[in-house]
Amino acid sequence: MSTENAKKNASYAAVDQNLDPSHQVVGIGSGTTIVYVVERLAQLDTERRLVCVPTSFQARELILSHRLHLGRVDEYVDIDIAFDGADEIDSDLNLIKGGGACMFLEKLVASCARKFIVVADHRKSSVALSRGVPLEVVSVAHKRVFLELERLGGRPRLRDAGDRKAGPVVTDHGNLVVDCEFGEIRPERVAELDVKIKALVGVVETGFFPGMAHKAYIGLEDGTVRVQKRRAAL
Ligand SMILES: O=C[C@H](O)[C@H](O)[C@H](O)COP(=O)(O)O
Numbered sequence: 001m002s003t004e005n006a007k008k009n010a011s012y013a014a015v016d017q018n019l020d021p022s023h024q025v026v027g028i029g030s031g032t033t034i035v036y037v038v039e040r041l042a043q044l045d046t047e048r049r050l051v052c053v054p055t056s057f058q059a060r061e062l063i064l065s066h067r068l069h070l071g072r073v074d075e076y077v078d079i080d081i082a083f084d085g086a087d088e089i090d091s092d093l094n095l096i097k098g099g100g101a102c103m104f105l106e107k108l109v110a111s112c113a114r115k116f117i118v119v120a121d122h123r124k125s126s127v128a129l130s131r132g133v134p135l136e137v138v139s140v141a142h143k144r145v146f147l148e149l150e151r152l153g154g155r156p157r158l159r160d161a162g163d164r165k166a167g168p169v170v171t172d173h174g175n176l177v178v179d180c181e182f183g184e185i186r187p188e189r190v191a192e193l194d195v196k197i198k199a200l201v202g203v204v205e206t207g208f209f210p211g212m213a214h215k216a217y218i219g220l221e222d223g224t225v226r227v228q229k230r231r232a233a234l
Helices: 003-018 034-044 057-065 103-112 139-151 187-198
Strands: 025-028 051-054 079-084 113-121 133-137 155-158 176-181 203-206 215-219 225-229
Touching: 003 034, 003 079, 003 113, 003 215, 003 225, 025 034, 025 057, 025 103, 034 057, 034 079, 034 113, 051 057, 051 103, 079 103, 103 113, 103 133, 103 203, 133 139, 139 155, 139 176, 187 203
Parallel strands: 025 051, 025 079, 079 113, 113 215
Antiparallel strands: 133 176, 133 203, 155 176, 215 225
């Protein structure tokens, strides 16, 4: 079973089991897995009744290419359900997001949604978060933010655009992305660390999504899908 099939199985199951006939406004995340969510929504929403709210330039293009209705998060602050991918999911359903530098709008849309559903393949699942957390940082503040992150025990690094551009990655909002490693973060520590980082002047948003997801649909190598629920929701 390929990783693409695992992403597709998770996405189709997530839509089929959570989209309700009463839903009118749907948040659309970013990345490679969400592509299958939009594909499934387009198959089911034959009358084009749904309004889809994107979390990035990529998501906007995806919605338009499937001829779904496009909305903006400043028009639709009440979102019935949002779907999104993740870079890492811990045992308490805390997430790290922002591999594609879209975490600010993704977090805004998720926070507007009554139900937030995550779709991912098996590589994203872990007991504790351990990959670097992406942070959106205002350019002029990044050196100061680096110092403060080191004081918090982090190892920050500016995300470079590689051979696509000379210099750093710039977000859809014109800010920089700092990836900061903290080693393994126990699930009960994620929210507290998120608050400390968010409090630094110049940090627009973090890629931690603590306690926000209601369920995660994880596509496994054998073709099945594991559904992980938030402990309080079990
Ligand atoms: O900024 C990007 C997002 O947080 C993505 O949702 C995340 O990186 C997961 O992407 P993918 O589905 O490609 O693994």
